[in-house]
Amino acid sequence: MRPTVLFYNPISTSPGKQRLPMSLLAVASVIAADYDFILIDGNLTDDPARDIIDHAQRTGAKLLACSVMPGPQLRQAVPVCKRVKAALPDLTILWGGYFPTQHGEVVLTSDCVDFIIQGQGEAPFRKFVDTLHRGGSLEDVPSLGWRTDSGAARINPRAPYVPLNNLPWYPYDKIDTTQYIGKSYLGNRVLSHNTSFGCPFACNFCAVVALANRRWLPESAARVASIVGHLYDTYGIDGMEFHDMDFFVSEERTAEIARRLISKVDDNFSWWGLGRVDTLTEYSDETFALMRRSGCKMVFMGAESGSDEMLKRMNKGGHSSVDKTLAMVERMKHFDIVPELSFVMGNPPDPVDDIDNTIAFIRKIKRINPATELILYIYTPVPQEGSILLDEAQKLGFRFPETLDEWASEAWAKFALRRDPGVPWVKDKVRRRVRNFEAVINAYYPTVTDIRLKTHYRHLLKALSSWRYQLRFYDFPYELKALQRLIHYRRPETTGF
């Protein structure tokens, strides 16, 4: 009989908005030929601990593998793993993904996690699963961390990177993929995929750096098109979110993907991806036109700040500049592609000045291209060697939690959402400045991604907010917040892109 491995994807989104758990499908793909597996998704069950315990007892599984990112996932994963460990002390619990990669030693202080795997997971996971089931030495499993008998954390050196074309496809047929087909601005039957691993840059607010160490491993255009074609034929999808850390690094690959998609899918197909302004600035008009023809409807880009000086301090790298962002939103208007820009506001040492600067910049952007979508984050440190921002934050009193229980507290889960991180330099007044401005600009320019928002509500929001926007008076926008609550206004990041 083939052994069974259990996978647990902790809750990360609101009910009905669940995304394909790509992280676990990626690691499941490398064992699927030799092991059975069962996926327990915290987004789809009220009691994941009970389900895990039931499945483990029924199948005799030896291993529970979880993917954990900071925020709501971590907050659910800790109590669930504690309950599972208390009920089944012999079930080995392994964590991988963003959180254990960045905070591995803290994870290993807890009794509810036995092992972690850091960075790209597929190769070390296969080796670990074989070691656990067939024997061998833990020392030989790259990227693996555990507590030694003395209680100290031991973390093996990272595994060499594996090109994505050398890895199997996600095992779509071994889970109920239909549960993950969603409805959004892109279409009525939308799935997601990840066409590359990593990003060549090292922005010092970004968690991707710890995971991929500036490597970018792309799937070939041919493989991307085959996978999309398969999902299109098998599940009848009409939209695709490409959740890569940086989809657009190679113009040649993007153009080839677009060409291949045009021949595989119909004209109603739409897609979305994430990239950098400076990279896309170098793209030719032909490539933009091809992207649009193949269904590219929206591109997410980190604009981050309204100041070139701040972009430098963020180590944004490449050739980023505020002028390029302005030129890009103008250019995308002509190609009928919606730019979706995220900003990291409230940076130390002078968060108020930083916010005001970025607000003025955002107004300029909206004048050029009112359809631009905005995501306003407040700077939330991530561990990264040599980060000036983290260094400054620490001088201002910032510390990461030292236990897993503290990380799983409500305050730290909120920190990870980057809207109200509770960091020492962002006083309540500063945070309110961002949120009040957000309420006004979202009313004056309602998002295009909320497909449920009726036209008359869009008009009402605009009419009510107009005087505030014109007079730049953002304080106390209670009437707008009340209306937004009443009509369940959804900001772009909550609609899931």
Ligand code: B12
């Ligand atoms: C898809 C996604 C989501 C989905 C969740 C999908 C799910 N699991 O159900 C949604 C949209 C719901 C989501 C939500 C959030 N997300 Co999110 N998300 C992503 C995204 C875009 C892709 C992750 C992914 O699936 N990649 C594809 C897989 C194949 O790659 P991977 O996850 O890196 O997995 C590999 C390794 O990490 C490792 N691995 C991962 N898990 C495991 C498990 C085991 C056992 C092993 C061995 C290995 C392993 O092996 C895998 C294969 O190599 C990343 C950014 C990115 N591009 O990576 C952000 C990202 C992970 N999210 C992030 C955050 C902060 C959030 C939020 C908490 C906040 C926010 N505002 O975005 C919210 C939560 C919102 C809420 N209200 O609950 C941050 C994490 C930051 C950090 N400090 O670590 C990221 C990095 C975005 C960013 N650039 O800042 N997210």
